[in-house]
Amino acid sequence: MASLQGAALIGQSGGPTSAINAAALGAIEACLDSPDITRVYGMQYGIRGVLDDKLYVLDEEDRDELKLLKYTPSSFLGTCRYKLKNPADDDTDYQRILEIFKKYDIRYFFLIGGNDSMDTCNKVSKFMLDNGYECRVMGIPKTIDNDLYGTDHCPGYGSAAKYIATTCKEVSLDARVYDIGMITIIEAMGRHAGWLVAAAALAGDYAPDLIYLPELEFDMETFLDDVDALYKKNGNVIVAVSEGIHDKDGKFISEYGASGDQTKDSFGHTQLGGLAAILAARAKERTGAKVRGIELSLLQRCASRLASQTDLDESYASGQAAVEHAVSGVTDKMIGFDVTREGGYTCELVLLPLDTVANTEKKVPREWINEAGNKVLPAFVDYALPLIQGETKQEMQDGLPRFAKLKRIIANA
Numbered sequence: 001m002a003s004l005q006g007a008a009l010i011g012q013s014g015g016p017t018s019a020i021n022a023a024a025l026g027a028i029e030a031c032l033d034s035p036d037i038t039r040v041y042g043m044q045y046g047i048r049g050v051l052d053d054k055l056y057v058l059d060e061e062d063r064d065e066l067k068l069l070k071y072t073p074s075s076f077l078g079t080c081r082y083k084l085k086n087p088a089d090d091d092t093d094y095q096r097i098l099e100i101f102k103k104y105d106i107r108y109f110f111l112i113g114g115n116d117s118m119d120t121c122n123k124v125s126k127f128m129l130d131n132g133y134e135c136r137v138m139g140i141p142k143t144i145d146n147d148l149y150g151t152d153h154c155p156g157y158g159s160a161a162k163y164i165a166t167t168c169k170e171v172s173l174d175a176r177v178y179d180i181g182m183i184t185i186i187e188a189m190g191r192h193a194g195w196l197v198a199a200a201a202l203a204g205d206y207a208p209d210l211i212y213l214p215e216l217e218f219d220m221e222t223f224l225d226d227v228d229a230l231y232k233k234n235g236n237v238i239v240a241v242s243e244g245i246h247d248k249d250g251k252f253i254s255e256y257g258a259s260g261d262q263t264k265d266s267f268g269h270t271q272l273g274g275l276a277a278i279l280a281a282r283a284k285e286r287t288g289a290k291v292r293g294i295e296l297s298l299l300q301r302c303a304s305r306l307a308s309q310t311d312l313d314e315s316y317a318s319g320q321a322a323v324e325h326a327v328s329g330v331t332d333k334m335i336g337f338d339v340t341r342e343g344g345y346t347c348e349l350v351l352l353p354l355d356t357v358a359n360t361e362k363k364v365p366r367e368w369i370n371e372a373g374n375k376v377l378p379a380f381v382d383y384a385l386p387l388i389q390g391e392t393k394q395e396m397q398d399g400l401p402r403f404a405k406l407k408r409i410i411a412n413a
Contacts, residue, residue: 003036004134006107008323009055011043012075012142013113013120017156018163018307019315020142021069021076021404023112026319027140028058028066036327037108041411046080047111047120050100051093055411068404070312071394073304076406084120087127094127101128101135104411108136108326112319114143114154115359118334122354125332138322139334139354142315144301146195149360150352151336155318156301158311158387161199163303164188164240165388167296172206172238175292181235183227183283183291187276189300190214190242194364195384196300198376200240202384209237214244215363216373218253223279224286226374231287243275254278304401309390314347321349345386 008031012020024042031040042056043049056077058066069076087094100106111121118139125137141148146157168186175184186208188197194213201207209230212218230237245253254275276293284291318335325333336352339345368380395402 004107005036006105007039008037008108009041009106010110011046012077012079013046013117016074017144017301018073018159018304019156019311020112021072022312022315023140023155023319025069026316027110027323030320030323034327042077045078048080048082050097053100053412057409057411060409061406065404072403073302084123110138110322112140112142118354119358122358136326136331138326140319140322145193147193147361149362150357152339153337153387155315158308160300161384162308162388163300163306164199165202166306168200168203169206176236183237183289185239185276185279185293187241187243187295191244192361194242197240197242198364198380201376201381208240210239210374211376212241212245213364214242217248218245227283228287231289307392308388309392
């Protein structure tokens with residue numbers, strides 16, 4: 001295929017992770033090194049940056065400073081949760097995106113994100129094609145939820161899983177120091193898929209006594225019976241729950257304590273949280289025990305000192321591969337991971353169609369959850385353990401992590 005000369009645009013979307021900047025760095029460095037890419041831009045606050053004509057000039061950044069992005073958490077370009085409408089219903093945003101692409105001669109578009117981001121990628125790709133504007137569009141996976149369809153796992157998940165497992169080990173020790181028993185409930189993220197809370201099982205001998213995933217219905221009375229029985233038997237109970245657990249009617253348990261309508265984002269997702277406090281109150285009422293609820297919240301996605309080096313290396317490679325494939329003529333695809341675990345862990349990067357990946361969630365297999373629905377089985381541990389390997393090579397300064405400090409030069413300023 002003939003080479004395509006033009007600028008590249010890189011964006012980050014959805015929730016931040018400890019590894020999303022590593023993917024961005026892989027893409028940025030590959031763009032800077034490509035003779036076919038004339039300029040490298042970054043979107044300020046995701047797709048909103050395109051609509052608002054706010055693009056960073058990334059090829060004017062210091063390359064040594066850029067390298068620190070691999071070990072810098074959060075989304076350095078900024079992110080948003082903005083849902084593009086179906087262009088058949090309203091193409092206003094798409095016409096604006098096309099206008100900006102033409103203004104800056106953007107011929108390569110790379111978006112790093114999860115399910116909703118891949119939907120955005122797919123819509124933009126199809127619109128450019130339908131309007132005769134040659135632009136190669138590639139999705140780069142990112143989500144601590146690990147729920148993207150078609151790929152073995154997602155960049156960002158391994159680091160979050162490592163943080164959750166480590167925290168469970170530490171909390172397990174802390175919760176057992178007193179002569180008076182305690183019930184501890186740890187809440188992890190995960191709306192519809194339980195990959196994150198399942199990572200608590202990686203703590204081994206220190207793993208929670210009970211683990212609840214949103215793949216199965218949650219019954220409050222059964223939960224309280226299980227906690228009460230374990231407390232009477234052992235004097236201490238540790239529980240890990242996913243924020244997205246729900247009852248037989250599909251109602252989130254976190255809504256049991258909510259008054260009025262809960263906040264929803266532009267994609268219609270209810271803002272969850274507060275589940276640990278609700279379950280802690282119910283457990284205390286039932287048992288009379290000392291109870292503590294712990295919500296991991298943002299910590300599980302930004303704890304860079306507990307990042308998995310395997311995760312960071314794979315994230316970087318995914319960004320790099322997206323650019324290399326696009327320059328070679330590939331478009332309308334997402335980078336995915338094809339993994340072999342037998343005889344040692346190997347990960348191969350593959351191409352997945354965007355329209356297959358977009359808006360399809362991958363759940364934890366039922367056969368990886370015990371019959372009672374309150375623990376995960378060794379098959380999950382075999383799957384996830386390789387993903388958390390390797391200690392971060394993060395640079396330190398004054399005893400603290402050294403993060404990238406970029407100029408963030410706006411293109412039209």
